Amino acid sequence: MVLKVRNAIISVSDKTGLRPLAEKLYECGVHIYSTGGTARTIEKLGVPVTRISDYTGFPEILDGRVKSLHPKIHGGILAKRDDAGHVDQMKENGIEPFDMVVINLYPFEQVIRKEGVTAGEAIENIDIGGPSMLRSSAKNYQFVCVVPDPKYYEGVLNELEKEGGISLETRQQLAMAVFEHTAYYDSLIAGFFSTGVVTMDGDGFPSRIHFHFGKKQDLRYGENPTQSAAFYTNPDIQVRGVSNAQKLHGKELSFNNILDIEAAFEIVKEFEAPACSIIKHTNPCGAATAATLEQAFADAYACDPVSAFGSIIGCNRAVDGSTARHITRADFVECLVAPRFKKGALDILMKKKNIRILQTGEIDANVVYDFDMKRIIGGVLMQERDLKDVMREELKVVTEKEVTAEQLESLLFAWKIVKHVKSNAIVLAQGSRTVGVGAGQMSRVDATFMAIHKAGDAAEGSVLASDAFFPKDDTVRLAAEHGVRAIIQPGGSIRDEDAIEACNELGIAMVFTGIRHFRH
Numbered sequence: 001m002v003l004k005v006r007n008a009i010i011s012v013s014d015k016t017g018l019r020p021l022a023e024k025l026y027e028c029g030v031h032i033y034s035t036g037g038t039a040r041t042i043e044k045l046g047v048p049v050t051r052i053s054d055y056t057g058f059p060e061i062l063d064g065r066v067k068s069l070h071p072k073i074h075g076g077i078l079a080k081r082d083d084a085g086h087v088d089q090m091k092e093n094g095i096e097p098f099d100m101v102v103i104n105l106y107p108f109e110q111v112i113r114k115e116g117v118t119a120g121e122a123i124e125n126i127d128i129g130g131p132s133m134l135r136s137s138a139k140n141y142q143f144v145c146v147v148p149d150p151k152y153y154e155g156v157l158n159e160l161e162k163e164g165g166i167s168l169e170t171r172q173q174l175a176m177a178v179f180e181h182t183a184y185y186d187s188l189i190a191g192f193f194s195t196g197v198v199t200m201d202g203d204g205f206p207s208r209i210h211f212h213f214g215k216k217q218d219l220r221y222g223e224n225p226t227q228s229a230a231f232y233t234n235p236d237i238q239v240r241g242v243s244n245a246q247k248l249h250g251k252e253l254s255f256n257n258i259l260d261i262e263a264a265f266e267i268v269k270e271f272e273a274p275a276c277s278i279i280k281h282t283n284p285c286g287a288a289t290a291a292t293l294e295q296a297f298a299d300a301y302a303c304d305p306v307s308a309f310g311s312i313i314g315c316n317r318a319v320d321g322s323t324a325r326h327i328t329r330a331d332f333v334e335c336l337v338a339p340r341f342k343k344g345a346l347d348i349l350m351k352k353k354n355i356r357i358l359q360t361g362e363i364d365a366n367v368v369y370d371f372d373m374k375r376i377i378g379g380v381l382m383q384e385r386d387l388k389d390v391m392r393e394e395l396k397v398v399t400e401k402e403v404t405a406e407q408l409e410s411l412l413f414a415w416k417i418v419k420h421v422k423s424n425a426i427v428l429a430q431g432s433r434t435v436g437v438g439a440g441q442m443s444r445v446d447a448t449f450m451a452i453h454k455a456g457d458a459a460e461g462s463v464l465a466s467d468a469f470f471p472k473d474d475t476v477r478l479a480a481e482h483g484v485r486a487i488i489q490p491g492g493s494i495r496d497e498d499a500i501e502a503c504n505e506l507g508i509a510m511v512f513t514g515i516r517h518f519r520h
Helices: 018-027 036-044 052-056 071-078 084-092 108-113 119-124 129-139 150-163 168-194 255-268 293-303 321-329 345-349 405-418 444-459 474-481 496-506
Strands: 007-012 031-034 100-104 145-147 214-219 229-233 246-249 275-280 283-289 311-315 333-338 356-359 371-376 379-384 426-430 433-438 463-466 486-489 509-512
Touching: 007 018, 007 036, 007 071, 007 129, 018 031, 018 036, 018 150, 031 036, 031 052, 052 071, 071 084, 071 129, 100 129, 108 119, 108 168, 129 145, 129 168, 145 150, 145 168, 150 168, 229 255, 246 345, 255 275, 255 283, 255 311, 255 333, 275 293, 283 293, 283 405, 293 311, 293 321, 293 433, 321 345, 405 426, 405 433, 405 463, 405 486, 426 444, 433 444, 444 463, 444 474, 474 496, 496 509
Parallel strands: 007 031, 007 100, 100 145, 311 333, 333 356, 463 486, 486 509
Antiparallel strands: 214 229, 246 356, 275 283, 275 311, 283 433, 371 379, 426 433, 426 463
């Protein structure tokens, strides 16, 4: 069923495209009704317009807070035109039927993004009448065409001109767009007011959660070519990372790229010294800190050059020319993410056609995002992020053998890395560089075996970090067999004594953190 448009309401904050819209509707014989600033703009275009206050006989009041909340407006939008009772009531009350409603909302999102915005300023930009008219129009899409964004103007006008009206299919699609839009708008408001507010539940977690993510881009495919995918971001979250990074070079990011870049950058943010991580399938195949970024990359790459093929590299410092040259000499690199790129570094890197280069801006350690969410079918799990860091004074030496100062530094480095490795996780380190990583194994001893296998001869003299306690002493014995000298682990197993006795027997130092770092 094609809807003929005779009467239209236009009330927009964003005046983009208003001239061609108003002029074309007038050309098509549509009677335009409007409010406030929109009416003034249309009048200046020389297009006839009826002010809503003149139509309703009620002025705009309370500094414009009340303009369109009137039965003659919502009656004309919500009436069912095929219901004789509705039609009679409209006639009795002098209500015109509105066939098209063009509304966009107060710019709440833009306002709350401004530095120093006050609660009062945000409140005055919460639209009331606009969402009400949008929702009324979308509910009655069988008889009303609702247009919630300037991006739809051209398509609607073309259809109006060619078909003489708007199809039911178009009206349904626009109604769906409205409810998506108003849900997003309300979630922004809820998010703004929830900042720093203790929830009624009293546990820091809201009784309901609202997602306001906008589509940043379509992706070529998901984890596999048979899966379609898209990338959505939340502008409220200002933490430096892949979601707000600027792509400087290379092909579009893939689904897997985005996950790996996040993993790579979160690791290097752990460190104040120059740091580099090399990621495959969200796990580090190498990570290091050093006096220079170039050395940090060299040490990270040396951990597992075979796995580093097709990797994602994260850096916590501006990439300079020498580091860039070192990276280009490595095997195939998918992506490189860093706060900045110094003069000349980009020229070197961009000679590699396929490398994707992302710039995040400087890391601010004081800006963090506190919550982590994981999706299951039919639900979402929400938790605090694993931001707890162990302090030196909190470490408990549980063995007869003490750790040396050098071993302690290496243990603390490995402890920061193991937090970012999928459980069961084991990290072997020499100094401030990984030499072997065992990730995602079903048993802890298997993860240890994999880390030792990756390390080879470098296991001799290394330290070991475990993301959770040892259920048996087998991990200790396997580590000692290959030359591991010190261990850091949470402790807390009912068989801790078995592990401690094995360390004492084999001459290994071990410290407990009291903190677990599972990463599923």
